[in-house]
Amino acid sequence: MRGSDAMQEALFTVAKLEDFVPADHPLRGVRTLVNEALGRLGGLFNLIYADTGRASIAPEKLLRAMLIQIFFSVRSERQLMEQVRYNLLYRWFIGLAIDDAVWDHSTFSKNRDRLLEHEVVESFFTEVMTLADKCQLLSKEHFSVDGTLIQAWASHKSFVPKDGSNDDANGGEPSGRNTQANWKGKPRSNDTHASTTDPDARLFRKSHNTAAIMSYQGHVLMENRSGLVVGAVVTHADGLGERAAALAMLDTLPGTHPKTVAADKAYDTRDFIAACRQRRVTPHVASNDTRIGGSAIDGRTTRHAGYAVSQTIRKRIEEHFGWGKTIGRIRQTLYRGIRRVDQHFKLTMTASNIVRMARLFTRIPQGAVQ
Known part of the structure; x- marks a missing residue:
């Protein structure tokens, strides 16, 4: 008998996010490690946030969301917030209930910058390493x-002379948003030039056989x-x-x-x-x-x-x-x-450590890591 293609939702549904995540899902071990490390940062979070005023996004949820962005290669905060709305696995890992409202991407970015300014990522990295040392994983x-x-995140066209002079990169033609550039035969170095997009970036190449990039x-x-x-x-x-x-x-x-x-x-x-x-x-x-x-x-x-x-x-x-x-x-x-690139790099290496530790714990008897 052919089944019906119609869909009729129940008036009431009793379900938990825990029911949608398989018992053997790799993120279960990862979330356990993350929560244990975050539990040691309560004192730092109390210093960052005021005792009164409107409640902000929980810093623990912010960090879990930033880790989700790394684990699943989400390219932007806007895309991350969009996917959290319908991805139950993301909601479970972050700590959002099914009917909880998802933050606006601009609100998420502003609260994330607060964590970066107070170097929370470095403290989180330290706590993860403390767990690894406790489990005798470190040499x-x-x-x-x-x-x-x-x-x-800067292009060659933003690499202009520091003294503000025009190096005629566009051959004397009117400058615009995306004009043709030609620097052949013109000396350009980090001593005389700097990027207007990211002044901290440097023009560098790994070897004589590769191109120089910002x-x-x-x-x-x-x-x-x-x-x-x-x-x-x-x-x-x-x-x-x-x-x-x-x-x-x-x-x-x-x-x-x-x-x-x-x-x-x-x-x-x-x-x-x-x-x-x-x-x-x-x-x-x-x-x-x-x-x-x-x-x-x-x-x-x-x-x-x-x-x-x-x-x-x-x-x-x-x-x-x-x-x-x-x-x-x-x-x-x-x-x-x-500074921000450094914090992002540290968080990415922390995420890599957490994934490796979760895999190690699946091979080690439970009694050996307690």
């Missing part, structure tokens, strides 16, 4: 470091036991940013005991090697024998078995970069200004 001795290029540099310090990010920072894009950021992140590691740090050939410089050894950190850096003067490390370091292990494990740091660029959408940031 205290062995680390890896690397950097990646983040394309800025960009930032994101840096990550990873521990080698579980492959979790323990440090993340964004700097201006320049030739010295990777090594300077690596040393700054190494300085934040607790304890004065000996440590190792693995890195690629870009870190094989005598100043970086010497700075690491001053910090009692053994540099397991890939040898760059093609550099003028030879490699800064020799057989005293490379002959040990631990050096080969570090060189193998350090490549796992690319998993965080790959996940962040394909899922977290940090290949080209939507934010302007180094």
Whole structure:
């Protein structure tokens, strides 16, 4: 018998959001970790918000919504609010009931900026790492470091002389919103030019075989036991940013005991090697024998078995970069200004950590992580 194509809704429906989410859904483990970390931030949230006045959006819900935007590659706040209206999985993760009103995208953006201004993302990152340390997932001795290029939300046409002069990029024709530009034969550098769209962005290229783009540099310090990010920072894009950021992140590691740090050939410089050894950190850096003067490390370091292990494990740091660029959408940031780009990069690396930790917990007996 053919069924009817008509749809008739019941007058009353008794259903919970919990009923719509499968028991084995990956977000269940992720939400448990997120809620445990957010539960430790109650004191910070009380300092940010006033005791009186109209109730604002709960900061816990804001952070969960920002994580949803990363997990599912939602490109904008406007699209996120639109999808939260009809996606029950998003509502369940954020903490909105079926009949709760969804915020306007402008209201969401203003409240999100409040969290960024008070560096809530950094505190959230710290609490997630505290949970990982409590579960004995973090290494205290062995680390890896690397950097990646983040394309800025600015175009070459916004890269104009700082003194306000006209560099005739359009060949003398009247300027407009999207005029043809030609900079062939005209010197353009970060010393003389700056972007009017994002002044913090820098013109940079990774090698002589690639084009220069307006960009930032994101840096990550990873521990080698579980492959979790323990440090993340964004700097201006320049030739010295990777090594300077690596040393700054190494300085934040607790304890004065000996440590190792693995890195690629870009870190094989005598100043970086010497700075690491001053910090009692053994540099397991890939040898760059093609550099003028030879490699800064020799057989005293490379002959040990631990050096080969570090060189193998350090490549796992690319998993965080790959996940962040394909899922977290940090290949080209939507934010302007180094501070906001830094907060977005930290939140993306935190989300990558949470996903990795949730997968690790499914392989570890429950009694071992309590």
